[in-house]
Amino acid sequence: MAHGVRAVHGDDALLSPVRRPKEASAGRSLRQVFGRDWLAAWLFLVPCLLVLVGLIGYPFVSAILLSFQAKLVGTPGVWVGLQNYQDLLFGRDLSAQFLQSVRVTVFFTLVADVLKFGLGMAMALLLHEQFKGRTFFRALFFLPWAIPSLIAGLTWKWIYDGTQIGLLNMLALRFGLSQDLIQWLGNYDLAIWSVVVAVVWASTPFWAMMFLAGLQAIPPELYEAAEIDGANVFGRFRHVTLPGLASVIIITTLLSTIWTATGINFIYVLTNGGPANATMTFPMLAYQIGVAGAGRLGVGATISLFFMPVFLVMIFFLTKRMLAERE
């Protein structure tokens, strides 16, 4: 930076290289079309756009193309039109599996969201209080956020172990809560709940952090005013806290819904979709059909695409909100 010419700043600012009004005529027309700093801007953006277009945009388009092909890993694809879509909806083997994955995904995501909301809110409200050791508890409660989800998944698989050496079975036997060993992950009705608990353990901190930040932004005067008006704890929560957190709640719920529904790590480790597809969410099914088993890339891509519109709606809504908050 040339310090010597700093005095120029001020009256002469209009004549600075960027804002000079007179341009060569070719330059002017380009600038009129593409904007004042178009050349510099696009140069700065090249690496970012390479990532966005090459590694996200292109795969997205190729997923759509793949969904119209029968293609195995390492072989050229064959165009089959809407066959993959038709198979998933009406096919003899696939449709039952696919519809099951839709049911499991919706149930899993809803239940997990509700629990994360409740626990996250409780955690945030507790940590919002003033007490000794608050920093310690906050650090401890948020710790699962930092732990790789795969490691959290493995840990829970170990806790759920179906023999007497698993932590939960050990505790259940010792405290006489159950006479038999419980198959937390092997029982058809129980498995999905076990997965939900593990997922909730790992992502409640995210909700709590978002809520806590939101709580801290609510002006304390509002609580005082409500208290003077005679509102009790629940009244204050209902009329001050909830409205104050509305925007945070919407954003957190949408973000978490997108990530929970499409997450695969916990299910992969805990149940691999079993028993008998009881925990087979759609990304898990896409993985099993598209990559793991026969490597039917076309069908796998179609499974993910089926859900894309739902997520795109949420994503566009979120984008609008997030950009609006920034501007």
Place this chain on the structure above:
Amino acid sequence: MTLSRRTTRLIRRLVLVGGLGLFAIWTGLPLYWIVITSIKPNLLIYREPQLFPSQVTLDHFAFVLGQTPFLQYIRNSVSVTLVTTCLAMVIGTLAAYAIVRLSFAGRRWVARSVVVTYLVPGSLLFIPMFQVIYSIGLIDNIVGLMLTYLTFTVPFATWMMIAYFRNIPTELDDAALVDGCSRLQALMWIMVPIALPALAVVALFAFTLSWNEFLYALVFIGSDSQKTLTVGLIGLVRGDTFPWGPMMAASLLGALPPTLVYLVSQRWVVSGLAAGGVKG
């Protein structure tokens, strides 16, 4: 019914202590179980399971470090994480500066696509991504992971830097431009030093996300020499048997870096999440 001040305070206290206790158990028990399993001798894991072990050993750590390619996995994780994080910081900073400070046609569009791509979950795109990586010959190669991890770190980095740059007064870099600085110099010498806290948040999240990533690594990587920590851990399972002692020892070691980073930079984690929303 109105309660006396003393009673309300007592109830408040009870709820607080009870709530904190329950959450401490809920959060702490699995963590405790990782640590305890990693130092329990096999006898106390399999034969006479104990909640509080009467005997401890470092055998599992010795096994993991000596008899498995664990250190290789860690090295790979470190390389992938470092390269991805550094690239994301540079790319994100450049792009954010252009979006915030430069005027060009399509600016809003670019900003919007950054946010949209940031929100598109990677697990919806792993199959076509597999094809892309396959076609450029980077399957089973950590370079392929470095590239694909840019898909979530770059949009995030750009998004965070946009937020921070917006709050830096325009006068500062205008002055530099008047002094004859180029745009790049203004960014390097004026904006970046001011935005160091934001860059730290970006580094923190990019590191955590890359270190913890599993699905891409699972799908793209096959051989031990290229595995990162997360897929490597799965590889410790032999058939249907889970060697829990070594697995928990490896888990503990693998969870340590992000945990330490988190504990050191807690404040930034919360403010970063509030600003950008990362990982649910």
